Amino acid sequence: MQTLNTLSTPEEKLAALCKKYAELLEEHRNSQKQMKLLQKKQSQLVQEKDHLRGEHSKAVLARSKLESLCRELQRHNRSLKEEGVQRAREEEEKRKEVTSHFQVTLNDIQLQMEQHNERNSKLRQENMELAERLKKLIEQYELREEHIDKVFKHKDLQQQLVDAKLQQAQEMLKEAEERHQREKDFLLKEAVESQRMCELMKQQETHLKQQLALYTEKFEEFQNTLSKSSEVFTTFKQEMEKMTKKIKKLEKETTMYRSRWESSNKALLEMAEEKTLRDKELEGLQVKIQRLEKLCRALQTERNDLNKRVQDLSAGGQGPLTDSGPEQRPEGPGAQASSCPGVTEAPCCPGALSTEASGQTGLQEPTSATA
Numbered sequence: 001m002q003t004l005n006t007l008s009t010p011e012e013k014l015a016a017l018c019k020k021y022a023e024l025l026e027e028h029r030n031s032q033k034q035m036k037l038l039q040k041k042q043s044q045l046v047q048e049k050d051h052l053r054g055e056h057s058k059a060v061l062a063r064s065k066l067e068s069l070c071r072e073l074q075r076h077n078r079s080l081k082e083e084g085v086q087r088a089r090e091e092e093e094k095r096k097e098v099t100s101h102f103q104v105t106l107n108d109i110q111l112q113m114e115q116h117n118e119r120n121s122k123l124r125q126e127n128m129e130l131a132e133r134l135k136k137l138i139e140q141y142e143l144r145e146e147h148i149d150k151v152f153k154h155k156d157l158q159q160q161l162v163d164a165k166l167q168q169a170q171e172m173l174k175e176a177e178e179r180h181q182r183e184k185d186f187l188l189k190e191a192v193e194s195q196r197m198c199e200l201m202k203q204q205e206t207h208l209k210q211q212l213a214l215y216t217e218k219f220e221e222f223q224n225t226l227s228k229s230s231e232v233f234t235t236f237k238q239e240m241e242k243m244t245k246k247i248k249k250l251e252k253e254t255t256m257y258r259s260r261w262e263s264s265n266k267a268l269l270e271m272a273e274e275k276t277l278r279d280k281e282l283e284g285l286q287v288k289i290q291r292l293e294k295l296c297r298a299l300q301t302e303r304n305d306l307n308k309r310v311q312d313l314s315a316g317g318q319g320p321l322t323d324s325g326p327e328q329r330p331e332g333p334g335a336q337a338s339s340c341p342g343v344t345e346a347p348c349c350p351g352a353l354s355t356e357a358s359g360q361t362g363l364q365e366p367t368s369a370t371a
Contacts, residue, residue, distance in 0.1 A: 004295070010303045017296050024175060024289055031174040034184065038173075041191065042166055048198065049159055055205065056152060062212060063145060069216060070134055076223060077127050084120050091116065130222075133240060137215075140247070144254075151261070158268065165272055172279045175286070179278065187271065194264060200257065208250070215243070 007013045091113060222236050 001295075010299055010306075013299060014296070014303075017292060017299075020292065021296075024285075027178060028175045030178055035170055035173050037184070038166060041187075042162070044191075045159060045162065049155065052152065052155070052198075055202070056148065059145065059148065059205070062209065063141065066138065066141065066212070069219065070138060073134060073219065073223075074131070077131060080127065081124065084123070088117070088120070147254075154265075158265065161272065165275060168279060172282045175282060175289075183271070183274070183278075190264065190267060190271070197257070197260060197264065204250075204253065204257070211243075211246070 003016065004013050007016065095110075095113065218236075218239060
């Protein structure tokens with residue numbers, strides 16, 4: 001309104017309003033283009049969500065396989081214990097038979113039996129330690145699965161938030177694409193970073209699967225080597241220590257990726273808040289546009305009324321000037337306004353006063369010319 005009041009004629013006001021209206025139309029078209037791009041991005045996010053669900057189902061299958069392997073190991077340990085007991089009984093029976101025939105070799109046989117018992121106890125202790133380690137591995141795997149479930153739930157909630165915000169943005173983003181160009185670039189960068197993080201997580205999952213396959217192969221080798229010698233147990237212990245170190249390294253990597261994921265989530269929330277603020281600005285712009293349209297209509301009606309009044313004044317002023325001489329010419333704009341009935345009406349806005357004044361001055365010039 002201040003810019004319109006600075007203009008003198010209604011034609012200039014109409015031209016300024018037309019320019020403003022054209023700019024708003026261009027913003028409306030640009031916002032429609034951006035809305036299409038956001039819809040494409042939404043479809044891509046839905047596809048990524050389906051892919052992650054498939055990977056989750058694969059992880060559940062791997063978990064069931066590990067549980068079956070653990071059960072088989074427990075059964076094998078039980079069978080080994082039973083075989084050890086049977087062997088001890090057989091050796092005791094043999095020892096009784098040999099004592100009746102060979103009393104001289106009793107001491108040697110007793111020493112050998114003690115050695116065998118010590119070896120059996122050591123083997124039992126090692127089997128118990130291996131079972132405890134397997135339980136720890138299973139617990140760690142369950143904790144990781146719970147963490148993955150939480151991540152998936154968090155991602156589902158984010159998807160729902162994105163869907164709701166996109167529905168709001170479809171109505172409000174039709175009038176301001178130029179202001180959202182910077183947001184578009186930022187969102188593209190965030191999408192590239194999220195894709196890169198997803199790829200890293202996929203690589204980590206494949207690496208973990210390979211490690212699980214290696215673990216299963218090593219467990220099978222361990223079962224085969226239990227019947228051979230005790231030296232294989234020592235090598236297996238060393239390998240288990242190496243694998244525990246690798247698992248610790250992998251846990252550190254997961255914590256690092258988790259922190260990066262949380263930072264990206266915070267950035268997305270900040271972007272959502274910025275979108276809500278800009279949506280409020282768009283609502284304000286819509287209200288301003290409606291007011292400007294009402295002003296345009298009021299100015300058009302006012303212009304038509306002024307044109308009619310000017311025509312009436314020009315028609316009413318020419319009649320008495322041709323009949324009377326120069327002595328009846330009105331003095332000043334006030335006298336002429338009193339002679340014309342249409343000029344005494346009150347204008348609807350401040351712009352009408354200037355147009356009426358210009359019409360009165362224009363009417364005074366032909367009177368002097370006729371005189």
